[in-house]
Amino acid sequence: MSDYSDRIQSLRTKMAAQGIDVCIVPGSDAHISEYLADHWKIRDYLCGFTGSAGTLVVGVDCACLWTDSRYYLQADEQLAGTGVKLVKEGLPDVPGYIEWISSNLSPGSKVAINPTCFSVQKVREMGRTLRKKQIQLETQYTLAEDVWETRPAIPDSPVQEHADKYSGRTRKEKIELVRSALKEKGGTHYVTGALDEIAWVLNLRGDDISYNPVFHAYMIISQDYVSLFINPNKLTSAIGKKLSNDNIRVNLYQHIYHHLSDLPDHAVVCIDPDRNNWKLFESIPHSIPKIEETGIITHLKSVKTETEIKNIRETMIHDGVSMVKFLKWLEEEVPKGNVTELSASEQLTRFRAEHPDFKGESFSTISGYGPHGAIVHYHVTPESDVKLEPRGIYLVDSGGQYPTGTTDITRTVALGPVNDQVKMDFTLVLKGHIALAMAVFPKGTKGVHLDALARRPLWEHRLNYGHGTGHGIGFFLNVHEGPQSIRPQNNETEVLPGMITSNEPGVYRPMEYGIRIENLILTKTAGESDFGTFFDFETLTLCPVDLSLVLGEQLTPEETEWLNNYHREVFDKLAPNLSQDEKAWLKEKTAPIN
Numbered sequence: 001m002s003d004y005s006d007r008i009q010s011l012r013t014k015m016a017a018q019g020i021d022v023c024i025v026p027g028s029d030a031h032i033s034e035y036l037a038d039h040w041k042i043r044d045y046l047c048g049f050t051g052s053a054g055t056l057v058v059g060v061d062c063a064c065l066w067t068d069s070r071y072y073l074q075a076d077e078q079l080a081g082t083g084v085k086l087v088k089e090g091l092p093d094v095p096g097y098i099e100w101i102s103s104n105l106s107p108g109s110k111v112a113i114n115p116t117c118f119s120v121q122k123v124r125e126m127g128r129t130l131r132k133k134q135i136q137l138e139t140q141y142t143l144a145e146d147v148w149e150t151r152p153a154i155p156d157s158p159v160q161e162h163a164d165k166y167s168g169r170t171r172k173e174k175i176e177l178v179r180s181a182l183k184e185k186g187g188t189h190y191v192t193g194a195l196d197e198i199a200w201v202l203n204l205r206g207d208d209i210s211y212n213p214v215f216h217a218y219m220i221i222s223q224d225y226v227s228l229f230i231n232p233n234k235l236t237s238a239i240g241k242k243l244s245n246d247n248i249r250v251n252l253y254q255h256i257y258h259h260l261s262d263l264p265d266h267a268v269v270c271i272d273p274d275r276n277n278w279k280l281f282e283s284i285p286h287s288i289p290k291i292e293e294t295g296i297i298t299h300l301k302s303v304k305t306e307t308e309i310k311n312i313r314e315t316m317i318h319d320g321v322s323m324v325k326f327l328k329w330l331e332e333e334v335p336k337g338n339v340t341e342l343s344a345s346e347q348l349t350r351f352r353a354e355h356p357d358f359k360g361e362s363f364s365t366i367s368g369y370g371p372h373g374a375i376v377h378y379h380v381t382p383e384s385d386v387k388l389e390p391r392g393i394y395l396v397d398s399g400g401q402y403p404t405g406t407t408d409i410t411r412t413v414a415l416g417p418v419n420d421q422v423k424m425d426f427t428l429v430l431k432g433h434i435a436l437a438m439a440v441f442p443k444g445t446k447g448v449h450l451d452a453l454a455r456r457p458l459w460e461h462r463l464n465y466g467h468g469t470g471h472g473i474g475f476f477l478n479v480h481e482g483p484q485s486i487r488p489q490n491n492e493t494e495v496l497p498g499m500i501t502s503n504e505p506g507v508y509r510p511m512e513y514g515i516r517i518e519n520l521i522l523t524k525t526a527g528e529s530d531f532g533t534f535f536d537f538e539t540l541t542l543c544p545v546d547l548s549l550v551l552g553e554q555l556t557p558e559e560t561e562w563l564n565n566y567h568r569e570v571f572d573k574l575a576p577n578l579s580q581d582e583k584a585w586l587k588e589k590t591a592p593i594n
Helices: 003-017 042-047 069-079 097-103 121-130 143-147 173-183 195-202 235-245 253-261 278-283 296-302 306-336 340-351 370-374 420-437 446-460 559-577 580-589
Strands: 022-026 055-059 064-068 085-088 110-112 134-139 189-192 216-224 226-229 248-251 269-271 290-292 364-369 395-397 398-402 409-414 438-444 470-471 480-487 502-503 506-509 513-516 519-529 532-539
Touching: 003 022, 003 055, 003 143, 003 278, 022 042, 022 097, 042 055, 042 143, 055 097, 064 069, 064 097, 069 085, 097 121, 097 134, 121 134, 121 278, 173 189, 173 195, 173 296, 189 290, 189 296, 195 216, 195 296, 216 235, 226 278, 235 248, 235 398, 248 253, 253 269, 296 420, 296 480, 306 340, 306 398, 306 409, 306 519, 306 559, 306 580, 340 364, 340 395, 364 370, 370 395, 370 506, 370 513, 395 513, 409 513, 420 446, 420 502, 420 506, 420 513, 420 519, 420 532, 420 559, 446 470, 446 480, 480 502
Parallel strands: 022 110, 064 085, 110 134, 189 269, 226 248, 269 290
Antiparallel strands: 022 055, 055 064, 189 216, 216 226, 364 395, 395 409, 438 532, 470 480, 470 502, 502 519, 506 513, 519 532
């Protein structure tokens, strides 16, 4: 029996003691974060799966993990020998875990969750479904957490100032923007546990979570005061004094729930039910009205200021130089036989670290050669590491954190000879990428309306990909941020000028290879007409696309012109920062195609 089997059996023992039939363990924390500090990696501890999306369901005689198409292959590998069965969420006729539980338990059964690790919306969804089958949802237990006797503490490293010069707004100005929006909505108190919101509005950053410069805290903004709930050890005396001068009260992290229960009777609370936990919501007296919608701060920070846009354009030059150095190095070193997925990833980080402002990666680099490239969120380990050979293709998805912005870029490159299918697949992905990059669309357009543009060339050849086409990105914050997205699912958010979103279509052939091309795009105003205001995109990322994989005859004249113009811009902006050898290499890689 594996360690994971033992841990799940220990959980079942605790469940039996409380009369619990099923325990649900999410890959989340008390702040409904995508990426977690070790303290909250309870699901990982129980079953070994480390993907950013996945829910473990433990019953009396079975255990299953639900995850989406990005992690099918990874989950297959990590769950082997644990006794946990993979359920491939999103496939036809595959029920979600809530539906599965309601179908497999009898009336009177009990399902337990930790109320701090599920959003308000998710608990409501579970409750509605389970009640129909007379199954009871218990929200007072921490059974899974109690199994982990050596659980790490919540990080207590100090926070740092993020200078106003980077964002163009002071924390006082940002707080006033929140208050103005709050007043407009008829609210008196804005409650948030979303870590990126708190870091953004306070112009503070931390390192509690790998790759995400955030810190654990909660916050309440009213018209009269701001309360920050945080471990005070995380605040230097200088930062504490500045917060006090800005009329921000500092409270103990764990006191948030008591404070919410003591809100005044006249309060009207504005809270995002998708980004705040159930216990937080339930701590607010039921008599107090709530305005539930996407977070005010989430909307505010999604539209970058002119200062942020200026800074991110400069950041793209630094990051692009690192990518050019890496791709040149890769081309030269792979034939020597000394490069592996892991060493390539480490070398890319070293190139980024040559810039003095580099603060670290924005996520764990996806460095996938051949079949590993087909694992959408592949994470190379010493056990999975393979040598890069001078044949086939290599996919590298990476990003950097800088005070002047966050980057996220994917390139797929040929390491040697490839067959015609690879070139056709790559060209179709490129056509989809260009179609989105060239989009012009009216005000009011949502991401769901744009998604098909990137997929159409693939659909025409009966190909597709399982992930979204684009996600929002933070400014020296989380690499995945909302509220906007470009995907088949409609999240009702309009794409607005100032938003920065990824453009990343792909295609994946399991056990063969994966292809993805990703740039970041900035929404801009394209102009006015009798039919209203129209927007378009500016591509921000600066890095060549591998032309050796492009079937030029498959591109339209407009697509060819876009690619040549893009490569001209890449060369013009990066060349001044390169050595003569690097400049010559880049000149060849960005040569126009007919």
